[in-house]
Amino acid sequence: MRYLAARSVEEALEALADGAQLPVSERPKLVAGGTDLYPALGDRPMRNGLIDVSKISALLPVEAMEEAWRIGAACRWSDLIKAPLPPCFDGLKVAAREVGSVQIQNAGTVAGNLCNASPAADGVPPLLTLDASVELRSVRGDRTVALSDFLLGVRQTALAPDELMVAIHIPRRPTSARSTFLKLGARRYLVISICMVAVMIEPDADGKVALARVAVGACSAVAQRLPALEQRLLGAPMNGLALADLVTAEDLAPLSPIDDIRGGAAYRLVGAQELVRRALSSVAGG
Amino acid sequence: MEDQATLQSAVSFNLNGEPVLVEAPFGERLSESLRERCGARDVKIGCNAGDCGACTVLLDGAPVCACLTPTHQVADAEVETPAGLARIDRYAQRLTTAFARHGAAQCGICTPGMLASAVALLRAAPSPTLEEVQDALGGVLCRCTGYRSILDAVVAAGQGEELPVAISGGVGAASARVDGVAKLSGAELFGDDVAPAGAPVVKVLRSPYPRAAFTLGDLDAFIAQTPGLICVLTAADVPGENSFGVIPGFEDQPVFAESEVRFRGEAVAAFVGEAEAMRSFDPDTAPIEWREASAVMTITEACAAGTPHLHAHASQNVMCQGYVACGDAEAGLAAADVVVEGAYSTSFVEHAYIEPEAGFARVVDGRIEIASCTQAPFMDLEAVARILDVSPQQVRILPTAVGGGFGSKLDLSVQPYLALAALKTGRPVRMAYSRQESMQSTTKRHPAEIRLRIGATSDGRVCGFDFEGGFNTGAYASWGPTVANRVPVHASGPYYIQNYRARSRAIYTHCPPSGAFRGFGVPQSAIAQETLFDQLAAKLDLDPLEFRLMNALDNGVRTVTGQSFDTGVGVRACLKALAPKWRVARDAAQAVNAARVSGRSPLRRGVGLAAGWYGCGNTSMPNPSTIKAGITPDGALTLHLGAVDIGQGSHTVIAQIFAEAIGVALHDLSFVGADTDITPDAGKTSASRQTFISGNAARLTGEVLREKVLRLCNASGEATLEILPGSGRLQVLDGAQRHEIALREMPVDSDGYALAALESYDPPIKPLDANGQGDPYAQFGYAAQIAEVDVDMTLGLVTPVKFIAAHDVGRAINPMLVEGQVTGGVAQGLGMALMEEFIPGRSENLHEYLIPTIGDMPEVETIIIEEADAHGPYGAKGLGEHVLIPTAPALFNAIRHASGACITRAPATPDRVLAAINAAREA
Secondary structure: OOEEEOOOHHHHHHHHHHHHOOOHHHOOEEEOOOOOHHHHHOOOOOOOOEEEOOOOHHHOOEEEOOOEEEEEOOOEHHHHHHOOOOHHHHHHHHHHHHOOOHHHHOOOEHHHHHHHOOOOOOOHHHHHHOOOEEEEEEOOEEEEEEHHHHEEEOOEEOOOOOOEEEEEEEEOOOOOOEEEEEEEOOOOOOOOOOEEEEEEEEEOOOOEEEEEEEEEEOOOOOOEEOHHHHHHHOOOEOOHHHHHOOOOHHHHOOOOOOOEOOEOHHHHHHHHHHHHHHHHHHHHOO | OOOOOOOEEEEEEEEOOEEEEEEEEOOOEHHHHHHHHOOOOOOOOOOOOOOOOOOEEEEOOEEEEHHHOEHHHHOOOEEEOHHHHHHHOHHHHHHHHHHHHHOOOOOOOOHHHHHHHHHHHHHHOOOOOHHHHHHHHOOOOOOOOOOHHHHHHHHHHHOOOOOOOOOOOOOOOOOOOOOHHHHHHOOOOEOOOOOOOOOOEEEEEEOOOOOEEEEEOOHHHHHHHOOOEEEEEOHHHOOOOOOEOOOOOOOOEOOOOOOEEOOOOOEEEEEEEOHHHHHOOOHHHOOEEEEEOOOOOOHHHHHOOOOOOOOOOOHHHEEEEEEEEEOOHHHHHHOOOEEEEEEEEOOEEEOOOOOOOEEEEEEEOOEEEEEEOOOOHHHHHHHHHHHHOOOHHHEEEEEOEOOOOOOHHHOOOOHHHHHHHHHHHOOOEEEEOOHHHHHHHOOEEOOEEEEEEEEEOOOOOEEEEEEEEEEEEEOOOOOHHHHHHHHHHHOOOOEOOOOEEEEEEEEEOOOOOEOOOOOOOHHHHHHHHHHHHHHHHHHOOOOHHHHHHHHEOOOOOOOOOOOOOOOOOOHHHHHHHHHHHHHHHHHHHHHHHHHHHHOOOOEEEEEEEEEEEEEOOOOOOOOOEEEEEEEOOOOOEEEEOOOOOOOOOHHHHHHHHHHHHHOOOHHHEEEEOOOOOOOOOOOOOOOOOHHHHHHHHHHHHHHHHHHHHHHHOOOOOOOEEEEEOOOOEEEEEEOOEEEEEEHHHOOOOOOOOOEEEEEEEOOOOOOOOOOOOOOOOOOEEEEEEEEEEEEEOOOOOEEEEEEEEEEEOOOOOOHHHHHHHHHHHHHHHHHHHHOOOEOOOOOOOOOOOOOOOOOOOOEEEEEEEOOOOOOOHHHOOOOOOOOOOOHHHHHHHHHHHHHOOOOOEOOOOHHHHHHHHHHHHHO
16 A cells, blocks of 8 residues: 555545554555645655545534534645634634645645644644544544643654544534634744744623633643633633733743744743733733 | 555646646655656745745645645646646736736746746635735745735736736836746746756765764665666766865865765765656665764854864864954044944854756766856856866856855856766766755855944044954855955945954854855844944934934045045935935834833834945956857847846846947847857856946947947948848948848858857956955945834834835846845845844754745835946946845844844844843843
8 A cells, every 4th residue: 555545534544554553664644735744754755655534525524513513634724714613713713824824724634733743733722722622533443532632742642553533523612702813933924833822712791701711832842721820810801901911920830831943931931921911812802 | 546566656637727647656746746747847846845835736726835745636636837827827817917017026936836826816816905915925935026026916917907018128127027938937947947857866965964074885785786876976986176166275165075074964975866766765875874073063162272173274263364454443443432332143044045956967979068057157167177177168057047046056056966977877967956955055144243343423423443253154165255355345334434444254164154145244244333333323312314424435435445436426325315214204103102102002113224335246356247249140139148147137137238238129139048158258146246247248249239230331320220130131220321231141250140249348446455455346336224113022023014225226227127136135134134044954944944925025115326337337236235235234223223122143033132122121
């Protein structure tokens, strides 16, 4: 098997199961958009077989289920941008427009962004604020894992060698839920984040925060929620400046940024705190 | 679809509306299949990582990077390439017209990707806004234009602009480029586009370490056991000198390292193999034993006591030094009422042209022919002859279109490997650098460590200036000596400085060779000088523009090398042109900031200014260009274009000058070249010299040819020529008289011309003495720019919002091309100032190394100043480099104006800007 244009999930799973028997270096790789696969290959030749899941119709749609929204694993960023979705997805859609470029959005998939497990994956912070889980399937069966449990570290996930991510599940939220996403980078397009922040907030009937979720990316091996801050925001009035003023440096304790070519660790913390303030401010409004 | 037995299968899809069946290996990138199996070389490969967008094609209507698309994924799909679109798509046709009108294709390497992306946009949104165009084209990098002409062209195409622009007009006309059509149709052939499919391929084995000794293993056995490999090349295969360089006496870089390497990416061997086999060949699998040693990567390390020397001839790793002094700098500083000083550092800057180095070579009648992207065909010819130990007559260089150069394609890259491989195999061979190879192994802008003290008297006159600059020249000389010589001449900026001393040193390190990059060290020194000028002005309580005008050079005022010009010193005119706009922008910033303070906005507007100058041509060295033209017996007037047009438009400018001089219309000309067999040496495309020097040679050639024609029929100087290609006649109208020259009846010269002229021009210069006194250049270009920025005071993020750029070009031969140079230069200055930092071993790709995208370049208002030069053709001066020099200091001065932050390190990334803001708050 050198190239399988899988027509069904089952066909892909069987190929994966066969491949899992092989030594790691000889296993076929999954491909959908190719936007992470080929850059990682660099100038070296492609030695592995490919299982192309991009044409499996069952994996394509974004669907409204009774309890949750379901993003198929072959859904590309540009499909997501076009999908009619409630306001709680606004943050994810903003992130989608920030993924690389139009060319990348037209090929790369949301699920691939998760499986690639980059610390700077644009999709992760908004999906964490949406409390997303991922559905993993193999010939052995099906399991659903919280996104925060799926991402284990830099380029590390809970995906078993014979498993395929088939969908991302996002619990439904009231239409009052609002969300946003902010990314800090040194240029406008095609930029890897210095840091990024996603926020989702639900107001109650009295105009107070009933639910708050805040996640920060590119400041730790895996993007992190900020539970202390989320807790403190509960019950606060839905006023942007008031919410922003609740953010403290201690709230960033879950983060562990590194120094790299894009910025120092200390700067990343300053940037993350400011982006959290701005995201809260913008999502809560004046 | 799959084939168990083989590693490839056929895939069928529609290519530009026609069904195709392509046999390709599994996993092959669509870009490779389209170029090599479908002949679609209009699809360009710039990075193979989705970072540059040059390979953009439409897949079922949606723009994607073909380099990230497995060929087998497009089965049954519709694939449209830029050339196909240009042929049949009505939006593409509208776009190509608009691109030509706006000068939106310079080198043309990004143009296919831009056009494909823009077609997809117009199909979805026929009249897009500027922001929609930015979003749609954000994934395609351009290094030449500064994007604004592209933005304007797409917006105009959306508004239905369909007026074609003619190739017409003499000096002063905004003619379309004479070489523009191929760049827009996808037909232009760059370095990797000329080889026949299937030609054997050369791949280089490079050092993974900045410093290491090595022993090659049994390469013969390796060749024998690797299917498809034909041969290997090492230092033992170099018949002549295993060294090259660009300056006589500084040929210190080996073609192949012999026992030790001095930078990561240095070549140690090259493998030649059959095309199909080389697609999956990885040179790193070759047998070689590396012994890594500790490397010196910075000037400080290289100059420290006890540091080993990279080269035996360079004690303390000092490759060369430069020195200019006049008056007494120390005394001047001692007498100053106000003194400012600063220490500055800048980074390696990568040229980041979108076309990696590539070419094709073959042996024809015992001579070696090399077709490759280059800025210096005759220098290539001589260097290759030296390496091959053959006479220069045995080498022919056929420059291809150049997908951006900016200085780095002056040096050899692929040429020696191609030549050696073609000779050893006796077959045509090709090679193209990968993005990583290109970034690892080709030259960079020198990182600088600069200390500068400037003193002024209380009346605002600069009275003392002491500059010391160290330049990290990397492992080999390249153009380091030029940088060391140019900087002390230019470090004063375009000002009168009575007491001046400037010392420069180029220091060897285990970094990639630093070489020529737009400005040869002057952009670095200008950062120090122009930002300290702002500090001086502040201490003297003078307006920065007024302070500069008080000290600016003028006609008859001597420079720091003791040179003075009777005419053409244009810096005052540049500053004066900016003055009213400067006051408006500063006042506007004040109003904007007042509103932002009350609105609790973290943004602050700042407006900064900087000036610059640049000597056109080589520094105190002969520098001739020769231009030939002839009239064929058929009646065609042919201009030999030996100067390489790297996108800046020299073909068009030289043709306009020639047409003006001979007195014909631009569209009457036909062109040949460049080709070292048929085009005389017009020198290298560097040092802002083509408009000035080759332009002058073209002017002289035109005048002489015109004189010959007029003399034949005894016509007056007022006569007009009528070119009638195909007629065998040349018509001369002299008042009421009509003369006809029967060309077919005339004897022809060795080029087959009935009438021809060949003239040279070498600018008048004088050597510099031990104190750097003399006339290093026959002319300088001058510039001043205003940068307006927003600084995010909490995040340190700098957003340029507008540039106003005044450039003295003496005479604008083609105002559209002038604007293109200015906007593109500003974009490179912006990148150098705010984001570009090459770190050897770390940022060897275009996602770690950031250059500006279409969303990063604000509007540039260009003001063309024409202070005629005494020597330039029709008064024209060079422009290619002073477009960039004021940009970074203008931005840094704007940042300081907005935030108080003093920027002393380039690039001013957000974390550095925030640190500088905090430091200013504490001070």
